[in-house]
Amino acid sequence: MSEPLLLHSLGEFACLTLPALEAAGASVICEIGAEHGGNTTHLGRWLGPRGGRLVSIDPSPGAAYLDWVAAHRDLARHVALPSLEAIPQVGAQDAWFVDGDHNWYTVFHELAAIERVQRAAGRPLLAFLHDVGWPWARRDLYYAPDRIPEDARQPHSWDLGVRLGAAAAAPGGFRGCGAFAVALREGGPRNGVLTAVEDFGAASPVEYFWASVPGVFGLGVLFDRAHPAAADLANLFGPLHDHPLLAKLERSRLANYLTVIDWQDRAAVTSAERADGSEPARRAS
Numbered sequence: 597m598s599e600p601l602l603l604h605s606l607g608e609f610a611c612l613t614l615p616a617l618e619a620a621g622a623s624v625i626c627e628i629g630a631e632h633g634g635n636t637t638h639l640g641r642w643l644g645p646r647g648g649r650l651v652s653i654d655p656s657p658g659a660a661y662l663d664w665v666a667a668h669r670d671l672a673r674h675v676a677l678p679s680l681e682a683i684p685q686v687g688a689q690d691a692w693f694v695d696g697d698h699n700w701y702t703v704f705h706e707l708a709a710i711e712r713v714q715r716a717a718g719r720p721l722l723a724f725l726h727d728v729g730w731p732w733a734r735r736d737l738y739y740a741p742d743r744i745p746e747d748a749r750q751p752h753s754w755d756l757g758v759r760l761g762a763a764a765a766a767p768g769g770f771r772g773c774g775a776f777a778v779a780l781r782e783g784g785p786r787n788g789v790l791t792a793v794e795d796f797g798a799a800s801p802v803e804y805f806w807a808s809v810p811g812v813f814g815l816g817v818l819f820d821r822a823h824p825a826a827a828d829l830a831n832l833f834g835p836l837h838d839h840p841l842l843a844k845l846e847r848s849r850l851a852n853y854l855t856v857i858d859w860q861d862r863a864a865v866t867s868a869e870r871a872d873g874s875e876p877a878r879r880a881s
């Protein structure tokens with residue numbers, strides 16, 4: 597099978613997350629944000645032979661993913677609710693994968709809810725978070741803005757897109773094409789996934805270890821410093837935290853992808869003009 601044009605799934609980090617789950621002795625795992633199962637099915641394949649259990653939370657996953665869950669009832673179950681409703685029902689887990697709605701309000705409250713269920717069960721917290729890098733580190737994305745209280749919602753657009761180095765959303769660029777809306781501005785308080793993790797860490801009485809692997813939109817790892825596997829987890833992720841070579845490769849990958857989007861946008865305009873019978877517009881560059 598050929599690689600997708602844009603690597604984007606949390607599943608790309610399986611070479612790190614599965615050894616981490618092994619080190620932590622994890623057998624009961626929850627993933628928030630299943631989509632097409634790009635990561636969840638990796639977890640399922642890993643958990644199956646270990647007799648583990650997987651629960652996924654996603655109000656609107658892909659149909660093929662639900663077929664996969666139906667074919668793996670002994671292993672997996674799906675909760676079709678938004679995370680903030682589902683986490684108290686699902687309860688404590690050995691590990692969490694947080695990859696649902698990538699905005700400050702949702703991620704801050706997901707972490708707070710996860711911390712509550714873990715503390716109530718007397719179990720340490722281990723969470724892997726996706727999209728802690730550009731573009732959602734410091735800018736909210738909303739799959740369903742109506743689910744976010746109005747006073748916690750950034751002004752946003754369903755049409756505009758984002759570009760490296762530009763704080764303001766603008767026409768073109770990386771965008772949701774109807775699947776999600778983006779905050780009009782990058783940065784500032786209560787904006788973005790990484791800001792949510794930092795604010796959660798500052799508000800919590802628990803001492804957490806944090807590492808961020810700067811590739812494929814950024815993987816964050818958060819766990820109790822008192823976690824029994826803390827030393828192994830820190831050895832695994834500590835050397836990758838904000839790794840400058842990975843960060844440079846990621847930035848180059850993103851710049852190249854944004855160039856591809858520009859080419860696609862120009863090609864779409866040209867073919868629309870041809871269909872219209874008009875002369876293709878001339879463009880500098």
Ligand SMILES: C[S@@+](CC[C@H](N)C(=O)[O-])C[C@H]1O[C@@H](n2cnc3c(N)ncnc32)[C@H](O)[C@@H]1O
Pocket residue numbers: 604605606607628629630631632633634635636653654655656657658677678679680695696697702739740
């Ligand atoms: C980026 S995709 C997840 C990708 C997947 N984890 C992977 O690595 O391949 C985000 C998913 O989160 C789901 N989602 C959006 N809001 C959510 C929420 N409040 N709670 C749980 N899932 C949510 C969306 O329906 C979407 O399927």
